[in-house]
Each structure stands twice: as C-alpha cells, then as structure tokens.
Amino acid sequence: MELSPMVSEFLFYEENADKEEKSNYIDLKIQIRELIKNDFNRKILTEVLLDLRKDVSGDTKQRLFKLYQDLGLDQDAYEKLKSWKWEVIAKGISHLTQMQVEPAYSFIIKFVNNRRHTVRKQAEIAAVTLKPEGINYFLDTTRYKISEWQQLKLLDVLRNRENFEPPRFKYWLTSTNKHVVLFAIRLIKHYNQNDANAALIELVKHRNNQIKTETIQCIQEFYVTDAIPMLKQVFPKCNVDLKVSILGAIGELGDETDIAFLEKVAASEGNFAVKSKAFGAINMISPDTIMPTEGLDNKGIQPVLSDLPIEKPKELETQETKELPQKHVEEQEDVLSQEAIEAIKNRMSAKKMEDISSEDHQKSSLPTENEPSMVLSNEINSPSKAVSEEEIAENNISQLEKLTEPTEAKNSDVIEEQTEIAKDKLEEKEETAVYGETTKEDVSINDEHKEQTCIESEKYSFTTASSISIELTEDYGNKPSSSIDLDFNFLPIVIEESNDKYHQNNSTMNESHQPEKDIRQIEVAYEVIKVEDIPNPIADDEFDLDISDFEFLPIVIDNEEESQVIENSEVDNLSEEIDDLNFLPLVTDGVFEPTTEEQEQELPMEEANEPNLTTLEGYKLSDFEIDFEQTDNTPIEAKEPVFELEEEPLASISIDADSSNADDVISWLMEQNELGQIEVDFEEINTPFIQDESYSNLIPEPIYYDEHETYMMGLLDDLQELGDYREIPLLEELLAGETKTFIKDRISQLITTFSQHITDDKKAKKEESAPLNLPNFSVFADLFKSIDTEAKLILLDEVVAVGDEKEIEFLDTLLEDPDPQIRKKAQTVLKTLVTKVSTKSDTKNFKKKVDDEVLTKELFDNQMARENPSVTYTTEEYQEVISEIEENEYFDDEFFSIDFEVSEVLDKTYPKKILDLPVEAVEITPNGASLMFQIYQFTKAFHR
Amino acid sequence: MARKSLLLAEDDELLASLLNFRLKKGGYDVVHSGDGKQVKEYLAQRMPDIIVSDIMMPYFSGMELIDYVRNELKSKIPIIIISSAGNEENVINAFELGANDFISKPVSPSELLVRVARELNKN
Structure with missing residues (x-):
C-alpha cells in the first residue's frame, strides 16, 4: 500500500502539470527508483501493477503498461525467460504479455513449440496478443495440439484486439496440423470469411471427424450449395453424428432433387437418429411431406388398404383363405373408413414422389411388415392358437398384399418372386416345424436382426429379394427415387420360435393392430433350402460319417x-x-x-x-x-x-x-x-613308513628334565614373563654358573630381549618427555567460517572474555579481513587480548617469585636450624644475604649452569654424614640455600 | 466554489487508492471505506454529495447500501455502482433498487470522473 500512492501519482501525471506537481513527480521518480533497487520492492511493485492492470481500463491501463516498462520491471520478466525452470519462463511470458511489452514478441515466439505445454500455451497467447501478425506466425509454426480451451482463449484475444484485421484463414486449411485446420475453420466461421468454399468442400472428405463436422457446419452457415454432392458422396462412410450433420446440411441447403437421396437414406438407414433426420430433412425441403405416424389411431385407416386392388399370388391367397376364417376378414372390412381411403388415394395420386415416400414411412409404421411373419409362424408352430391371433394374422396378410399393390405395376416381377419365396418358406416351415428344428434361415434372421443396427449400408449383403437393396446403397445420391419400391425386403417371412413368443405377446397386448414392429428394417440374409435337401437325421443306416468330423463330441460307450x-x-x-x-x-x-x-x-x-x-x-x-x-x-x-x-x-x-x-x-x-x-600348491612327501604305522607314532616323545633343569627352566619362564632389564645382572650371573647348553641359550636369549627393552624404554621416555609441537588452534576460527558479520562482532567480544594467547594468531588473520568492521574490531580485541595475556603472565611470575622467596626462607631457616641452631638472624640480615646472592648471580653464572632436578633434590633425604663432608662441589637447591649458607657464614666472619 | 464530497465504497484497496487519487485530483473530497458497516455508520452521520460503491463488499453489499440510502435514509443522492463485467443480474437489481449509474470493471478512472460529474450536474 505504500507504493500505491506513488503508482497513482505516476499514472495520473500530466505533462502540462504545474511546477509544484512536476517537482513532486520528479521527487517521486527518484524515490521509486531507489525503492526498486531492492529486489523485494521490485517484486511488490510488479505485483501491484499486474493487479491494477485487471481493475483499470482505458488510458490508465496504457499508462500502467508504460510505467511498467519505464521502471524497467520488464527486465525482470526478460530475465525469467532465460531461466531453466519452465514455470519461471511461463511466468515471465505471462508478465510480458499482461503488460503488453511488444518488444518481447521476438523473444517469446521461440517458445511457441516448447515441449512444456504451459510455456507453449503462454507463448501462443503472447504471440497473438503482442502483435497482430502473431496469429499468422502461430498458425504457421505450431506443431502441437491446440486444445479447445486454448482456441477459445486465442479467439478471445483476437476478439478483444483493437483494430485487428484478421488474415484470410483459408490459407491454413491446408496445414498438416489438423488442429490448425480445425482452428482455421472456426476462425473462418467466426470472421465470416466465405471465400474458402472450395477448400471447405474438399475438407468434407477429411479423415478427422471433428474437422468434417466443423466443415459441414461452416458449409451450412455459408450456404455452400455446391457442397451437397460431396456431402452425399461421403455420407455412407460417415458415422451417425456426421450423417445427422450432413442430413441437416442437405435439409437446409438442398432442394427437391435431393429428396430422393433423403428418401433412400430414410429407407435404408437402420439408425433411428439418421432416419429421423432424413425425414426431417425431407420436410425441411418440402414441408409436410412426412406426416406424423406415431401414436395415431389407425383403426379407420388400415382397412382402406385392403380395398385397394392387388393381385395376390394365387397360392398364397388360397392358402390364406383356407386357413383364416372368412368372417374375420369381413369384420376387418367392416371397420373400413371410406374417408381415410379417399385421403390416402388423393395424396398418392397428387404427388408421386411424396406419395411414395410417405407411403414408405407409413409402411414402416404399419403392422404389415412384421405381422405376416407372425401369421406364418402362428400357423406353423401352433395351429391351435386362439382365434384372435388368427384374426390378426389374417389381417396382416391382407395388409401385406394391399401394401404391395401400389408398387406392383412397377415391380410385379419382384412381387411375384417374393410371394413365391414366401410360399416356399411357408412349405419349409411346415416341414421344419414337424421336427421342431430351427433352420438356417431362422438363425440367420435372428443374427441379422441382432446385427442389423451395426452394419453400415454399403456392407449389406442380400440374397434373392433383398438383393435389390444393394442397388440402393450403391447408388446413393445418384439414382432417382424410382427404386423406392424396394422396401419389400421384409418379405422373407421366416421367424424363429423365440420371435414367435415375442410377437404373440405383442399381438395380444396390441390388439389395435398397431404396426410398431419395424421388421422391414431387418435385413435378412437367407438361403432357400428345399425340404428334400435336408438330410434326415433318423436314417441310421444311411450313416456314412467320417468319425474325425465328430472329434468334438464326447464318446459315449456302454x-x-x-x-x-x-x-x-x-x-x-x-x-x-x-x-x-x-x-x-x-x-x-x-x-x-x-x-x-x-x-x-x-x-x-x-x-x-x-x-x-x-x-x-x-x-x-x-x-x-x-x-x-x-x-x-x-x-x-x-x-x-x-x-x-x-x-x-x-x-x-x-x-x-x-x-x-x-x-x-x-x-x-x-x-x-x-x-x-582350484590349483593348490603342495609338496609331495614320501614317507612310506607313516603309511604303515599308526598315527600315535607321529607324536614326538616327551623331553624329561632333571631337578635342576626343571628349576632353571621354571625360573627362566618366570623371568621372561615378569622380568625386565633389571634382571640382566641376575641372568648374567646365572649364565656364568650354568653348564647346560640349552639353559645357557635360553638365558642368553632373555638377556638379549631385556637389553632391547632398555633401548625401547629410553626411546619411549624421550618421546613422552618431548613437548608436542601442535599448532595453535583457535576455536573461534571455526565458528567464524559460518556466521554473519554481526555474529562475528559478538564473537570477537567473547574472544576478549575467554580467549588466550592461542587467539592472537587468529586475530592477526582477521586484521586482513575484507570487512572493515571486522578488521577494526579484531584490532581492538587483539590489543585487549595481548594486554590481558601479558598481565596474566606477569601475575604468574610474581606469584612464582613470592613462592620462591617463601621456599627460600624456609630452606634458609631449616639449614640454619640444622647447622647453626644457636645462631639467630633478623629479617634485615636475611634480606641482606639474599640480595647479595642475587648480585652474585650476575657475577658467577657457573653456579646456575648446573643441571638439576627440583623434585629429586627436594624429595631426597640425605644422611647427616654426607652434609658433614668438606664441600668442594655442593649439591644445591635451585634457590641456592647451601650456597647462601656458606655466604652467610663468610659474611658473618667478615663482619667479625 | 466548495468541493463536492464523494463517498467511495470499495474493498479493493489498490483500486480504491487509485480511484481516490484520481477523484481527488478531479476536485472531489473523497471519503473512502472498504467496509460496508463503516459506510453505513458514516452515512448515518453525514450524507455526501454522491456515492460510488462496489457491489461486492464485505458485511454490507452495494445492494444493501442502495436499499439503505433509498429506503431508510430516504435520500436521493446519486449512487454509481461499480460491478464486475458480466454480472448483469446484479446491475439490473441495482438499477431497480435506485442506482443512478453503473460502471463495469475494469474501471477507467477518467470515465468514472465523467460519470460522477454528470450525475452531480443532473442534480
């Protein structure tokens, strides 16, 4: 918050401000420049500006961008671009983009193909944001996927860009990057660049479904009618969604010439969505062509069809009339609605094409497609079914015949063929029903029914009646609608038992003859098999089988x-x-x-x-x-x-x-x-006698000592174990008196060993007594390596408090420290420490001197008491003697050049006789007591 | 001529500081508060010449502020609402409650200055 008034001042500074304001501005500028020398302040200011950018607009925003660059904060962002860390680079790009640092464009675009998607996406946004030509560069160079979200963001950047003149995006429709193509199509659509129709038509053939969909939408939006043939061409190979899109486009762009195609699609397509869309498209081109059929009450309409003239196949007709009671047919006829007949007839005669298509649709919804099969199955499999079922069956057959009538004129041959096939089927069914077996056809129907929705139209395979449908699918978009009568694929009237059940149930439930089961959609592959051709499994004697064919069967034996x-x-x-x-x-x-x-x-x-x-x-x-x-x-x-x-x-x-x-x-x-x-080195020993003797012979015989020898060997063992060089004389004595050679050898060996010990001990003693020349080591030196200046200064104070002469050397090194504070402090501390150490030394010496004097006095007193107990002396006399001794020290150095050991002299107690000896060279104590006594005696005599 | 007093109710300190500076420079006595309660207390004691308020504020939203001024204080002083872009429903509600004008974020201080001046001139 400290910076915000400054920022405000900068943002709202005007060139024509008065003198005071200008002066204030300059002051602020100096202040802020000082502030941003600190990295932390720079970061804060950058964040403040980035935050403000979101809240302000217009002229203030532009000033903000300028301020950002004027203060040199963009340099930080540039530095971030050089980082090894991808997140830092992304942040740098983001800052430069947000603050619209246009000169950064050339530095940023190299990240457009960065392998890190975060960096890449930031660079993409930056490229498009910073320069108008950035979008061109991006579309030209990007090799990566452009996500949907990224496309939206880029589009948003372009939309909000002022005075942006979009390039012709059709140039990127040829890109090898499918994402670029997709984005280009969207941009074309967004900017209404309808000069790319030819390219769009070609793109309908693109392998990528997303591009196809987008292209179709674009074609639809730009009303590219030229694309319809291409759309028809690609239609069969498309998936359901694309088919729906294409049908939607054709519905919008097409005219009546396209209805035929749509009708074919509606007739042949199994998918509900596609079929519905096809009907919808037909209605879009020609409204009210397809009328609603779902949920309608067709009771009054269905019988009308029975009145329509139709040439029934004689055989089928006679069979039906024989099997179905006449009264039910009459009942059906009674419910005819003349009005409905009229309506249908009028419609059929009015528009041929529309009639056919609507009829198709009606057929698809009428019960005529599946009911005949129901009848047959009912008749064959359960002849004693209830009358109501038979009624329904009869009705269905009649409907079937009636439905075929309008198209009979064109396809009478086909109808005849179909009815014949139906008849044959009927016969076959009768035959197969006897044995309760399921024929191949049944199975194929069932299978086809299951797979029907999955098979694409061009893959359909039909035989006999349904072979006509092949033409349909092959001639998509090219053939006129005259072949619409081929909807009689339902004619293979075969059904399996399970289906019967289904239809029975359905028919029971659906007594109103609702034609909901669209069996016409079931494409049936079947083969006409005559009854005579079926091998009779009961004829055992005709068995002529290869047993190998039945390997899969279990062998049953008695x-x-x-x-x-x-x-x-x-x-x-x-x-x-x-x-x-x-x-x-x-x-x-x-x-x-x-x-x-x-x-x-x-x-x-x-x-x-x-x-x-x-x-x-x-x-x-x-x-x-x-x-x-x-x-x-x-x-x-x-x-x-x-x-x-x-x-x-x-x-x-x-x-x-x-x-x-x-x-x-x-x-x-x-x-x-x-x-x-493993190779083993060994030496072969030829000891033939061992081979024949027992191992006990290999044990050496014991050596028996006599009494002396035993004693000597025991003694020598003890000496060896416990003795040292002090035993050498004893050993030499023993050696001299010994006669046995092996004992002599043993003694000599011991003497040699102990003699070596003497040398070793002396060496060890010397080493022990030698002072260790270790370098002076200051504990502070180590501490100084890892602490800051402030801590060093504190530690130097401690050096004065607890340090000794060891620290002097360390302090000497600190005198050359680069930090002047440390140097100065070290100098002070060194002086203090030297003074302290020297004082300590003086005190020590003084104490030692005092001790010496006390000791001297004691010795003097002892000596005097021992040698001259009767003599008394005063303190002055004593001091006089001492001072005289001290004076003599300077004159006669020889007295003090004698080696002596203080401890030994003090510890020794000499017998009196030694002291009584005439002294030529007196053993003296370090303080010269004996000498002092002599001098004392001398001076006393001199005074006398 | 006396300077017009302006109450700026905005919880974003940075933006408030910027607007404050700009409005002061534009010749207004600006009182700023980022807390709705404080604003309410201030208004109970003294009524400024114009209010510029953000809709989204802690404790006491811009909507409540309009309602308080119009219905409780029975004042007709101009109120300009600052709202985030795309918050259409809030803007409509604000106008229904009696707001005089609306400016969307990001705010252009210059634009705000003009709008404030216009509202004051109306009265």
Missing part, C-alpha cells in the same frame, strides 16, 4: 466297453502320470526298468529339451534322477554303493558303480562346483 477302455486307459494314464512325475527319483523294481538302449534313446530327447548344463547351479535335488541298479536279491547292506556321476547332468544323473573318475560324493560335488579346478 458299461462293458467302458471297463475295458478304462483298463487300457489306466495303463496309459499311469504312464502319463509317471511322465508327469519326472521330477521324482524313479525307483523301479525291474518291471518297468528300461533297457540301456531305451535310456540311451531317451537321453538325446531330454538333451534336446533341456539346456546343457555343467554345473549344479539352479538345480534342486529333485531335478536329478537317480537310477538304482537292481542286482539279484542280495541285501543292500552287502553291496557297496558306487555312484557314477555324469559330468553333464541335464535332467538326470545316473550314478554308476563302475565309475572311476569320482571317488566319493564330496569330490564329485567339488568337481561339479569347479572347486576341483
């Missing part, structure tokens, strides 16, 4: 045969099971023992199947087949089992007694594990 078969099969099964148990060690008793030849024959087969292995790796014990040789009936214990182990085990290893290569299992295992291949 009980006796069964037991026989089982016996034989048991042996086979047993052998198979044994084969399956190959992994087990096979122990045989000779019955099934294969001969050696058999084994040899079997082995190569196994070898062929099994890998050739030379080691035991990866094998279990169960993998090895062990053959035991059966030899007479001798007990096993009596036999020496000798195994033969083959080098190449494969799946089985036979152990043979005759083997001489391997002596035992261990050696064999070693061999198999290649342990035997």
Whole structure:
C-alpha cells in the first residue's frame, strides 16, 4: 500500500502539470527508483501493477503498461525467460504479455513449440496478443495440439484486439496440423470469411471427424450449395453424428432433387437418429411431406388398404383363405373408413414422389411388415392358437398384399418372386416345424436382426429379394427415387420360435393392430433350402460319417466297453502320470526298468529339451534322477554303493558303480562346483613308513628334565614373563654358573630381549618427555567460517572474555579481513587480548617469585636450624644475604649452569654424614640455600 | 466554489487508492471505506454529495447500501455502482433498487470522473 500512492501519482501525471506537481513527480521518480533497487520492492511493485492492470481500463491501463516498462520491471520478466525452470519462463511470458511489452514478441515466439505445454500455451497467447501478425506466425509454426480451451482463449484475444484485421484463414486449411485446420475453420466461421468454399468442400472428405463436422457446419452457415454432392458422396462412410450433420446440411441447403437421396437414406438407414433426420430433412425441403405416424389411431385407416386392388399370388391367397376364417376378414372390412381411403388415394395420386415416400414411412409404421411373419409362424408352430391371433394374422396378410399393390405395376416381377419365396418358406416351415428344428434361415434372421443396427449400408449383403437393396446403397445420391419400391425386403417371412413368443405377446397386448414392429428394417440374409435337401437325421443306416468330423463330441460307450477302455486307459494314464512325475527319483523294481538302449534313446530327447548344463547351479535335488541298479536279491547292506556321476547332468544323473573318475560324493560335488579346478600348491612327501604305522607314532616323545633343569627352566619362564632389564645382572650371573647348553641359550636369549627393552624404554621416555609441537588452534576460527558479520562482532567480544594467547594468531588473520568492521574490531580485541595475556603472565611470575622467596626462607631457616641452631638472624640480615646472592648471580653464572632436578633434590633425604663432608662441589637447591649458607657464614666472619 | 464530497465504497484497496487519487485530483473530497458497516455508520452521520460503491463488499453489499440510502435514509443522492463485467443480474437489481449509474470493471478512472460529474450536474 505504500507504493500505491506513488503508482497513482505516476499514472495520473500530466505533462502540462504545474511546477509544484512536476517537482513532486520528479521527487517521486527518484524515490521509486531507489525503492526498486531492492529486489523485494521490485517484486511488490510488479505485483501491484499486474493487479491494477485487471481493475483499470482505458488510458490508465496504457499508462500502467508504460510505467511498467519505464521502471524497467520488464527486465525482470526478460530475465525469467532465460531461466531453466519452465514455470519461471511461463511466468515471465505471462508478465510480458499482461503488460503488453511488444518488444518481447521476438523473444517469446521461440517458445511457441516448447515441449512444456504451459510455456507453449503462454507463448501462443503472447504471440497473438503482442502483435497482430502473431496469429499468422502461430498458425504457421505450431506443431502441437491446440486444445479447445486454448482456441477459445486465442479467439478471445483476437476478439478483444483493437483494430485487428484478421488474415484470410483459408490459407491454413491446408496445414498438416489438423488442429490448425480445425482452428482455421472456426476462425473462418467466426470472421465470416466465405471465400474458402472450395477448400471447405474438399475438407468434407477429411479423415478427422471433428474437422468434417466443423466443415459441414461452416458449409451450412455459408450456404455452400455446391457442397451437397460431396456431402452425399461421403455420407455412407460417415458415422451417425456426421450423417445427422450432413442430413441437416442437405435439409437446409438442398432442394427437391435431393429428396430422393433423403428418401433412400430414410429407407435404408437402420439408425433411428439418421432416419429421423432424413425425414426431417425431407420436410425441411418440402414441408409436410412426412406426416406424423406415431401414436395415431389407425383403426379407420388400415382397412382402406385392403380395398385397394392387388393381385395376390394365387397360392398364397388360397392358402390364406383356407386357413383364416372368412368372417374375420369381413369384420376387418367392416371397420373400413371410406374417408381415410379417399385421403390416402388423393395424396398418392397428387404427388408421386411424396406419395411414395410417405407411403414408405407409413409402411414402416404399419403392422404389415412384421405381422405376416407372425401369421406364418402362428400357423406353423401352433395351429391351435386362439382365434384372435388368427384374426390378426389374417389381417396382416391382407395388409401385406394391399401394401404391395401400389408398387406392383412397377415391380410385379419382384412381387411375384417374393410371394413365391414366401410360399416356399411357408412349405419349409411346415416341414421344419414337424421336427421342431430351427433352420438356417431362422438363425440367420435372428443374427441379422441382432446385427442389423451395426452394419453400415454399403456392407449389406442380400440374397434373392433383398438383393435389390444393394442397388440402393450403391447408388446413393445418384439414382432417382424410382427404386423406392424396394422396401419389400421384409418379405422373407421366416421367424424363429423365440420371435414367435415375442410377437404373440405383442399381438395380444396390441390388439389395435398397431404396426410398431419395424421388421422391414431387418435385413435378412437367407438361403432357400428345399425340404428334400435336408438330410434326415433318423436314417441310421444311411450313416456314412467320417468319425474325425465328430472329434468334438464326447464318446459315449456302454458299461462293458467302458471297463475295458478304462483298463487300457489306466495303463496309459499311469504312464502319463509317471511322465508327469519326472521330477521324482524313479525307483523301479525291474518291471518297468528300461533297457540301456531305451535310456540311451531317451537321453538325446531330454538333451534336446533341456539346456546343457555343467554345473549344479539352479538345480534342486529333485531335478536329478537317480537310477538304482537292481542286482539279484542280495541285501543292500552287502553291496557297496558306487555312484557314477555324469559330468553333464541335464535332467538326470545316473550314478554308476563302475565309475572311476569320482571317488566319493564330496569330490564329485567339488568337481561339479569347479572347486576341483582350484590349483593348490603342495609338496609331495614320501614317507612310506607313516603309511604303515599308526598315527600315535607321529607324536614326538616327551623331553624329561632333571631337578635342576626343571628349576632353571621354571625360573627362566618366570623371568621372561615378569622380568625386565633389571634382571640382566641376575641372568648374567646365572649364565656364568650354568653348564647346560640349552639353559645357557635360553638365558642368553632373555638377556638379549631385556637389553632391547632398555633401548625401547629410553626411546619411549624421550618421546613422552618431548613437548608436542601442535599448532595453535583457535576455536573461534571455526565458528567464524559460518556466521554473519554481526555474529562475528559478538564473537570477537567473547574472544576478549575467554580467549588466550592461542587467539592472537587468529586475530592477526582477521586484521586482513575484507570487512572493515571486522578488521577494526579484531584490532581492538587483539590489543585487549595481548594486554590481558601479558598481565596474566606477569601475575604468574610474581606469584612464582613470592613462592620462591617463601621456599627460600624456609630452606634458609631449616639449614640454619640444622647447622647453626644457636645462631639467630633478623629479617634485615636475611634480606641482606639474599640480595647479595642475587648480585652474585650476575657475577658467577657457573653456579646456575648446573643441571638439576627440583623434585629429586627436594624429595631426597640425605644422611647427616654426607652434609658433614668438606664441600668442594655442593649439591644445591635451585634457590641456592647451601650456597647462601656458606655466604652467610663468610659474611658473618667478615663482619667479625 | 466548495468541493463536492464523494463517498467511495470499495474493498479493493489498490483500486480504491487509485480511484481516490484520481477523484481527488478531479476536485472531489473523497471519503473512502472498504467496509460496508463503516459506510453505513458514516452515512448515518453525514450524507455526501454522491456515492460510488462496489457491489461486492464485505458485511454490507452495494445492494444493501442502495436499499439503505433509498429506503431508510430516504435520500436521493446519486449512487454509481461499480460491478464486475458480466454480472448483469446484479446491475439490473441495482438499477431497480435506485442506482443512478453503473460502471463495469475494469474501471477507467477518467470515465468514472465523467460519470460522477454528470450525475452531480443532473442534480
């Protein structure tokens, strides 16, 4: 918030402002430049500007963009473009795009094909946003998918772009990137660029359905009537959605010449949506051509059809009239509605084409298509059905005949053929119904019915009557509508039992003759089979079958045969099971023992199947087949089992007694594990006598010592274990008195050993006494490596408090520190530390001096008390002596050049006689007590 | 000539600051508040010459503010509503409640200045 007034000031600054305002502006500019030197402030300001961008518009927004660049904040975004992190790059692109930094265009467009989709999408938006030609570049170069959302965003950018003149997007219809093509079509549609009709017509053939759909929509919107032939051409190969789109387009763009196509589609298409759309399209071109049929009460209309003249096939007619009661036909005729007949007749005569199409549609909805089959099936399969069903059946047949009548004039041959086929079918049904079997036709009908909706029109295959439909589908869009009468595909009047049930139920429920079952849609592939051709399965004696054809059937045999078969099969099964148990060690008793030849024959087969292995790796014990040789009936214990182990085990290893290569299992295992291949250096020792004697002879005989020798050896053992160099004299003494050679050797050995110990000990002592020349190490040096300046300054204070002379060296190094603060502080600390250390040293020395004086006084007193107990002296006299000694120290250095050890002198207690000896060289204490005494005596005598 | 007082009710501090600056520069005494309750309290004590309010505000929305001014305070002072683009229903409701004008976000401060001046001139 601190920055917002500044931003406002900048945004609303005007060039013609007064002097005060200008001055204020300049001040602000200086302030803000200082502020943005800090990275954090720069980020904040950038965020503020980006946030404000969303809330402001117009001139203020433009000023905001300018301010962003004036303050150099765009440089941060440019820097982000160089980052290795994709998210940083994307953010940089986003900032530059949002703040409309046009010069960044050339830097950003290189990211248009970035593999990271986030970066790529940002770059796409940026390219289109920053420059008008950005969309051209993007469409030219992009290799990636353009998502729907991205297309919308790009479109939004283009829409909001001021003074944008869109390029001719038809140039990108040829792009190899299908997404570019799709986007181009949408842009063409959005910008109403209707100069791309030819290209759009070609794109109808595009493999991509989305492009097809978009193109069809575009064609529809631009009213490209030239595209209709192409639409018709591609129609058969399209999926349902596309077919619906195409039909919609044809409905909108087409004229009456296209109705034929639409009718064909309506007639042949199985899909409800396509069919409905086709009818809808027909009505769009020619309104009210197709009338509603669903849910209408057709009671009064249906009988009209029965009055229409029709030439029934005689056979069929007679059959029907015989089977169906006449009274029901009359009943049906009674319900005729003359008005309905008139209406239909008028309509049919008025417009031929419309009549045909509407008739088709009516036919599709009337019961005439499936009811005949129902009749037949009812008649055949259940002749004793209720009368009502027969009535319905009769009615259906009559309707069937009536429906065929209008087209009979054109297709009388076809009708005749169909009726003949129907008759044949009827006969066949009668035949097949006797045996209760289902013929091929039934099955085919059923199958066709199931698959009917899935099969595309061009794939339909028909025989006989339905073969006419092939022409229909093949001639889509080219043939006139005259072949619409081919809707009699329903004529194959075959039905299976299950269908019968369905239709029975349906007919029972639907007593009003509702023609809802559109059996006409079922494309039937069937074959006419005469009854005589069907082989009679009952004629057993005519059986001449190849049994191999019935392998799939289970073999059924009677009980006796069964037991026989089982016996034989048991042996086979047993052998198979044994084969399956190959992994087990096979122990045989000779019955099934294969001969050696058999084994040899079997082995190569196994070898062929099994890998050739030379080691035991990866094998279990169960993998090895062990053959035991059966030899007479001798007990096993009596036999020496000798195994033969083959080098190449494969799946089985036979152990043979005759083997001489391997002596035992261990050696064999070693061999198999290649342990035997390890070369071992050895020396062969020929000791023939050992081979024949027992091992006890190899033990050396004990050496027995006499008493002296035992004592000496024991002593020497003790000395060796416990003694050191101090025992050398003793050992030398023993050596001199010893006669036994081996004892002498032992003593000499000990002396040598101890002599070496002396040297080693001396060396060790020297090493111990030698001072360790370790470098001075300051603990502060380490700490200084990982702390900031402030902490260093604090630590330097601590150096003064707890440091000693070791820190001096460290402080010396700090005097060259680059930080002036540290240098200065180190200098101060060093001075303080040096003073402290020196003071400490002085104090120490002073204390030592005091101690020395006290000690001297004590020694002096002791000496005086011992040597001259009667003599007394004053403090002054004592001081006088001491000062004299100190003076003499400078004159006679020799006195103090004597090596001595303080501890030894002080600790020693000398017998009195030693002290009484005339002193030539007196052993003195470091403070010179003895000397002092002599001087004292001398000075005393001198004074006297 | 006395400066006209303007109450700016906008919860977006940044935008409010910008508009505040611009309106002040345009010659208005601007009182800004981002809290609907504060606005209500202020209005109970003193009525400005014109109100510029955002519709979406915490505690007390722009709609409630219009309703309060028109129905409780029985004031006919001009009220200009700021709303996000595409919030058509709110705008219609605001007009029905008695708002005088409407400006959509993103706001052009210059445009707002003109609209404010126009509303004041009407009265």
